[in-house]
Each structure stands twice: as structure tokens, then as C-alpha cells.
Amino acid sequence: MSPAEAAIRVEELTRELNEYSYQYYVLASPTISDYDFDQKLKELEKLERLFPQLLDADSPTQKVGGDITQRFNTVRHRWPMLSLSNTYSEQELRDFDERVRKAIGDDFEYVCELKFDGLSISLTYEQGLLKRAVTRGDGIQGDEVTTNVRTIKKIPIKLRTNGYPHLFEIRGEILMHRAAFQRLNNERIENGELAYANPRNFAAGTIKLQNSAEVARRPLDCFLYFLYSDNRNRLFNNHWDSLQAVKSWGFHVSEHTALCTSIEEVFAFIAKWEEARHDLTYDIDGIVIKVNDYGQQEELGFTAKSPRWAISYKYKAEQVETLFQSVSYQVGRTGAVTPVANLKPVLLAGTTVKRASLHNANEIERLDLREGDTVFVEKGGEIIPKVMGVNLLKRQPGAQPILYPLLCPVCGTPLVRKDGEAVHYCPNEDGCPPQIVGRMQHFIGRKALDIEGMGDETIETFFRLGLLHNITDIYVLKDKQDELIQLERFGQKSIDNMIAGIEKSKEKPFEKLLFALGIRYVGETVAKKLANHFKTIDALMAASKEEIQSVYEIGERIAESVTEYFANALHREQIARLRKHGLQLVVEEKEIERLGDALLGKSFVISGVFEQFSREELTALIESHGGKLLGSISGKLDYLVAGDKMGPSKLAKAEKLGIPIISEAEFLQMITYRR
Numbered sequence: 001m002s003p004a005e006a007a008i009r010v011e012e013l014t015r016e017l018n019e020y021s022y023q024y025y026v027l028a029s030p031t032i033s034d035y036d037f038d039q040k041l042k043e044l045e046k047l048e049r050l051f052p053q054l055l056d057a058d059s060p061t062q063k064v065g066g067d068i069t070q071r072f073n074t075v076r077h078r079w080p081m082l083s084l085s086n087t088y089s090e091q092e093l094r095d096f097d098e099r100v101r102k103a104i105g106d107d108f109e110y111v112c113e114l115k116f117d118g119l120s121i122s123l124t125y126e127q128g129l130l131k132r133a134v135t136r137g138d139g140i141q142g143d144e145v146t147t148n149v150r151t152i153k154k155i156p157i158k159l160r161t162n163g164y165p166h167l168f169e170i171r172g173e174i175l176m177h178r179a180a181f182q183r184l185n186n187e188r189i190e191n192g193e194l195a196y197a198n199p200r201n202f203a204a205g206t207i208k209l210q211n212s213a214e215v216a217r218r219p220l221d222c223f224l225y226f227l228y229s230d231n232r233n234r235l236f237n238n239h240w241d242s243l244q245a246v247k248s249w250g251f252h253v254s255e256h257t258a259l260c261t262s263i264e265e266v267f268a269f270i271a272k273w274e275e276a277r278h279d280l281t282y283d284i285d286g287i288v289i290k291v292n293d294y295g296q297q298e299e300l301g302f303t304a305k306s307p308r309w310a311i312s313y314k315y316k317a318e319q320v321e322t323l324f325q326s327v328s329y330q331v332g333r334t335g336a337v338t339p340v341a342n343l344k345p346v347l348l349a350g351t352t353v354k355r356a357s358l359h360n361a362n363e364i365e366r367l368d369l370r371e372g373d374t375v376f377v378e379k380g381g382e383i384i385p386k387v388m389g390v391n392l393l394k395r396q397p398g399a400q401p402i403l404y405p406l407l408c409p410v411c412g413t414p415l416v417r418k419d420g421e422a423v424h425y426c427p428n429e430d431g432c433p434p435q436i437v438g439r440m441q442h443f444i445g446r447k448a449l450d451i452e453g454m455g456d457e458t459i460e461t462f463f464r465l466g467l468l469h470n471i472t473d474i475y476v477l478k479d480k481q482d483e484l485i486q487l488e489r490f491g492q493k494s495i496d497n498m499i500a501g502i503e504k505s506k507e508k509p510f511e512k513l514l515f516a517l518g519i520r521y522v523g524e525t526v527a528k529k530l531a532n533h534f535k536t537i538d539a540l541m542a543a544s545k546e547e548i549q550s551v552y553e554i555g556e557r558i559a560e561s562v563t564e565y566f567a568n569a570l571h572r573e574q575i576a577r578l579r580k581h582g583l584q585l586v587v588e589e590k591e592i593e594r595l596g597d598a599l600l601g602k603s604f605v606i607s608g609v610f611e612q613f614s615r616e617e618l619t620a621l622i623e624s625h626g627g628k629l630l631g632s633i634s635g636k637l638d639y640l641v642a643g644d645k646m647g648p649s650k651l652a653k654a655e656k657l658g659i660p661i662i663s664e665a666e667f668l669q670m671i672t673y674r675r
């Protein structure tokens with residue numbers, strides 16, 4: 001390759017790798033496998049070695065990938081948080097072992113650990129108390145997410161034993177177990193929210209939420225694997241001993257760790273976990289191998305991006321090739337259309353795979369999927385496997401591209417796609433059978449009106465027989481008992497049960513009903529916020545988009561969806577009928593526990609990061625003292641409670657409108673002094 005050719009290739013690889021990293025770290029939706037990403041990175045490294053004049057300080061080979069958001073305090077790491085060099089091959093691992101031997105001789109040990117597939121976190125403890133938690137960010141500085149990390153039960157807030165240094169930093173990986181991932185992701189799908197692709201993305205997305213109460217609701221775990229402190233070398237000689245010690249201080253350290261004296265033992269560890277990893281309840285993507293002795297680690301040192309005394313051996317995600325047969329388009333409760341590839345059955349990671357997800361039209365286009373193609377299928381943390389690519393060598397000449405349907409595959413209505421969204425929807429929400437059935441199933445579901453004695457199948461059967469056309473029909477079933485008793489497998493006892501369940505659902509609180517309606521983007525939490533703010537369905541129905549959007553943490557997308565829903569005459573008529581049947585359309589008083597009236601009639605916006613309270617806690621304080629929270633700054637606002645790192649535009653707006661800007665302490669005085 002000539003230097004000119006190399007320069008072109010280096011530029012091309014740099015551009016591609018930067019784009020993939022952005023998709024991976026910032027958008028949390030990778031479009032290339034880790035293996036392919038790492039191969040491209042290695043190709044770039046090689047070119048930079050061959051043509052050193054092409055090496056740029058800003059190259060992806062020199063930087064730790066990651067993102068820093070503007071939403072948190074940015075904190076500089078005392079010790080840089082580096083990446084690890086990685087390999088997928090036995091030979092490269094032997095080369096690593098050779099390099100280590102050359103530098104420090106033959107007398108050393110390795111510690112082998114699992115490579116947890118989560119996000120790294122740095123925790124600082126002072127006097128045995130958790131002071132600060134910071135994400136890796138770009139390796140030099142990261143986001144301070146202490147409030148969120150404090151909700152993780154496996155991370156001690158206060159250490160119980162003695163013997164730890166006065167000040168130390170400990171690093172580890174935050175992750176979500178697969179079972180929790182599937183449960184919470186299914187909930188999101190049911191609520192019409194965007195699903196996460198895998199447990200790692202879910203964990204990373206959770207740690208960066210602004211709402212710590214929501215973080216606490218999502219179970220996260222954390223394994224610790226690095227100790228740093230100024231006097232570390234006086235306390236321990238090596239990494240292994242430090243791991244045993246931090247375990248006794250109360251940290252969660254993996255039990256699947258081994259001390260190895262030869263590279264052959266390392267290979268045995270790798271081979272064991274290649275199989276055994278499927279039995280773990282969380283994902284790992286490889287093994288980390290670290291030189292044990294601290295003195296030897298120092299001798300080996302670091303590159304710009306990673307320590308020379310450690311390496312990760314990554315497992316290639318299991319991939320198989322099979323024939324793609326057709327695409328099925330499934331219509332969900334919210335009208336979202338999901339394309340699924342039907343495949344020639346094939347064995348993958350212990351299960352037979354017949355179908356694989358294609359996500360949306362963009363994905364089909366990206367894959368350039370054609371009829372009769374042979375595809376690569378991979379199993380990630382996802383519920384169903386994913387089509388990763390097409391084997392172009394096996395493409396039939398003249399194969400036709402897959403065209404996304406223009407019409408709903410069930411009801412024939414032209415599909416729509418909103419600006420900026422990847423997903424197609426069938427807009428015929430009140431006439432498209434899977435949407436009607438799905439909405440009724442959602443209505444009776446456990447988290448909605450929780451109607452006992454009625455299940456998904458009952459709904460389907462009743463819909464098919466013409467006994468139910470929409471949710472309001474559920475409340476007239478009691479007048480149709482003569483018809484019901486004729487049905488097969490439906491005795492008097494189950495009818496009685498069901499009718500009792502339906503009657504009981506009339507007492508469910510307004511927020512449950514609001515959630516049960518299945519308005520797009522109105523999940524449980526949003527329903528609760530809207531109910532608490534507007535108090536009655538009439539107030540909500542009369543509210544403008546702007547008024548809805550002014551509710552704390554309610555965005556434009558939700559506001560638009562709610563106003564659209566209630567603008568529909570059919571929906572208004574359904575509400576009228578539900579009212580006639582006696583369902584709860586107002587918030588029962590007493591729902592907000594009142595601590596005082598000091599803030600009665602006053603409205604607040606809170607912005608930024610606070611010292612003593614989380615934003616959630618401040619919200620609760622305002623509401624329990626009779627105050628109201630607004631979502632945005634307007635002339636009607638009484639106070640802006642400003643914390644650290646408040647957005648400059650908010651500040652400017654409040655100043656322009658002459659709205660009093662108060663600190664956390666000033667706010668607290670408002671409620672203590674007047675009580």
C-alpha cells in the first residue's frame with residue numbers, strides 16, 4: 001500500500017469508527033458488531049504503525065471511547081479511567097504473554113476475571129462513606145452520578161468493618177441481570193416506550209437518568225474489580241490481595257476469579273467460561289487477564305489508552321448463517337409495526353431459532369436485505385436474536401429488495417411514520433383488530449385495571465364473537481350473561497368471577513384508569529403525574545397542549561399524544577360511557593400527604609443539581625406543602641429553584657421575565673420558617 005493509499009484508508013477508518021462510537025456510546029444503538037468494530041480498529045492501528053506520519057493525537061486508537069453529558073457535574077478522574085486492549089485470538093494472547101515476559105521475566109502471576117458487560121463506575125470513599133460516583137466518560141473526566149448510584153443496593157453507602165484507607169477509590173462495573181432486563185423491557189414495550197437492545201444499554205441508560213426514584217425502581221448490580229489509593233502499595237503487594245480485602249470491607253467482588261501461574265491456566269479459564277457464561281444470570285463479553293503484582297504492573301506501564309499489564313480476551317458473539325425466508329409484519333397495541341424475519345430453523349447457543357428481529361424499515365434498508373438471502377444471525381442480550389448482516393457471496397443474481405409495506409398488513413390502512421421516528425404506525429387505532437384487542441388486553445392488565453377472572457384469551461374470544469368492540473363494552477357484559485353461558489368452557493362460576501372482577505375495577509384510582517386507556521407514551525409514571533396535576537379527567541381533556549407540557553417532566557411528544565387522543569370524538573364518547581358506568585375519573589383527595597400550606601398557590605420550576613436533596617425529593621417537598629410544579633419557565637411562574645449546573649437558557653429566561661431565582665437553602669427556609 002502506498003502512503004497516499006494508506007492516508008485515504010486511515011481517514012476512512014477514522015470517520016467510520018467515530019460514527020460507530022457515537023452510535024454505540026451516545027445513541028446506545030450500535031449498528032455493527034463489536035467484533036467488526038474491533039477489527040477495523042486493529043486495521044487502523046496497523047496502518048498507524050506502518051505509516052507513523054499518519055498518526056493523529058485525536059485518532060480513535062488513542063482515545064478512550066465514551067460520552068460526557070451536560071446534564072451532570074463533570075468530574076476529573078484522579079487516576080485516568082482507561083480502556084483495556086483486547087483480542088479475540090489465542091495467538092494474540094500468547095503474544096501478550098511474550099511481551100510481558102520480555103519486560104518482567106518469568107516470575108509472575110495473572111489474575112483472571114470475568115469481563116462484565118456493563119458500564120464502568122468509579123466510587124470514592126472518605127472515612128468509609130460513599131462520597132462520589134463518576135462514570136468513565138472520556139477517561140479523563142466523567143459524569144457525577146452519585147445520587148443515582150446511591151440507589152444500588154449492592155454498593156455500600158457506609159462501610160461496616162475497619163482497615164480501609166481514609167480515602168480511596170474503587171472501580172467496578174454496573175450491570176443489570178438478564179431477568180430484570182427482560183421484565184422491565186417488556187414493561188416498556190407494553191407501555192409503548194422504546195425498548196433497550198440489551199442489558200448493558202439498559203444499565204447505562206438508567207445511570208444517566210435525571211430521576212433517581214426511577215433509577216431505584218430498576219434493579220442494578222455492581223461488581224468491583226480495582227482499588228486505588230495513595231498508599232495502596234503499603235497496604236497490599238498485589239491485586240489479588242486487594243480483592244480479598246475489599247470483599248471483607250463489604251464490596252461485591254465476583255467469586256469467579258482465579259490466580260494463574262501460566263498462560264495455559266489462563267486458556268483453561270477462558271475455555272471454561274466460554275461455555276459456563278450461559279449459566280450466569282448476567283452477560284459477560286470475555287475474560288480480563290491482569291498481571292497480579294503491583295510492582296510489576298508499574299514496570300509494564302501504560303499506553304495512551306490502556307494498561308500494558310492487562311488485556312481482555314473477548315468471546316465472539318455466537319453467530320450462525322441461515323436462509324432468510326420472509327418478513328412478517330406484526331401490529332402491536334399501539335399500532336407500531338414490527339418486522340420480523342422468518343428463517344430456516346437453525347441451532348444457535350443451545351436453542352433453535354426460527355425468527356429474528358429486524359427492528360424497523362431503516363434496519364432492513366441498512367442490511368440491504370433481498371429475497372432469498374442468506375443471513376448472519378446473532379444472539380445478544382435480546383429476547384429474540386437479531387439479523388446482523390447478509391452473506392453477499394450467497395446472494396442470488398437479480399434478487400429483489402424487500403419493500404416495506406405501504407398498508408397495514410391487517411386492516412389495509414396506509415401506514416404513517418412521524419418525522420424523526422424509525423417506526424411505522426397503523427393510524428387506524430379504533431378499527432385495526434390487533435390494536436383494539438391489544439388495547440383491551442392492556443386495559444384489564446395487572447398494572448392497569450387488573451380485572452380478575454378475565455384474561456388475554458377471553459378478550460380475544462369475545463372480540464371474535466362480537467361481544468366486545470371496545471373497552472366500554474366490558475362494563476355491559478353483565479347484561480349478556482345469557483349469551484356468555486352458551487360459550488364452551490365458560491361455566492356460571494367463571495362468569496360470576498369475571499363479573500365480580502369487572503365491578504371491582506370501577507373502584508381503581510383515576511391514575512390507573514388513565515394508564516389503562518393506553519394513550520401512546522402515557523406509561524404508568526406519566527399517568528400518575530398527569531392525574532396528580534389535573535386531578536380530573538375533565539380538566540385534562542380541556543387542557544391545551546401547552547398546559548399539559550407545562551407539567552413537570554412532561555414533554556411535547558406526550559402532550560401532543562394526549563391532546564390528540566382526547567380530540568377524537570370516539571374517545572370522548574368512551575369516556576362519557578365509562579363515567580356512566582361509575583369508573584373513577586377524578587383523583588381522590590388525600591393522595592398527596594400534606595405537611596403544610598406554606599407554598600399554597602405558589603408555582604415552582606426546579607433546575608440543576610442540588611446538594612441536600614434530589615430533584616425528586618424537592619418535587620415531593622413542594623407538593624406536600626401545597627405548591628405546584630411547572631415544566632417550563634413562563635410569566636406565570638413564581639419561583640425558580642436553581643441548583644448547580646443549571647442550563648444557561650433557563651437562567652436567562654427567568655432573569656428576563658423577572659422571576660425570583662432562589663437557592664436550595666432559600667427554598668428550605670420558605671417551608672421551615674412559615675410552618
Ligand SMILES: NC(=O)c1ccc[n+]([C@@H]2O[C@H](COP(=O)([O-])OP(=O)(O)OC[C@H]3O[C@@H](n4cnc5c(N)ncnc54)[C@H](O)[C@@H]3O)[C@@H](O)[C@H]2O)c1
Pocket residue numbers: 020021023024025030031032033034035037038064065082083084086113114115116117118119120121136172173225288312
Ligand atoms: N459495536 C460498535 O459500534 C462499537 C462502538 C464502539 C465500541 N464498541 C466496543 O466497545 C469496545 C470499547 O469499549 P471499552 O473501551 O469499554 O473497552 P472494553 O469494553 O473492551 O474493555 C474495557 C472495559 O471493560 C470493563 N470491565 C469489565 N469487567 C472488568 C474487569 N473484571 N476488570 C477490568 N475491567 C472490566 C471496564 O468497564 C472497562 O472500562 C470496543 O473494543 C468495541 O468492542 C463497539
Ligand SMILES: [Zn+2]
Pocket residue numbers: 331408409410411412413426427428432433
Ligand atoms: Zn391496521
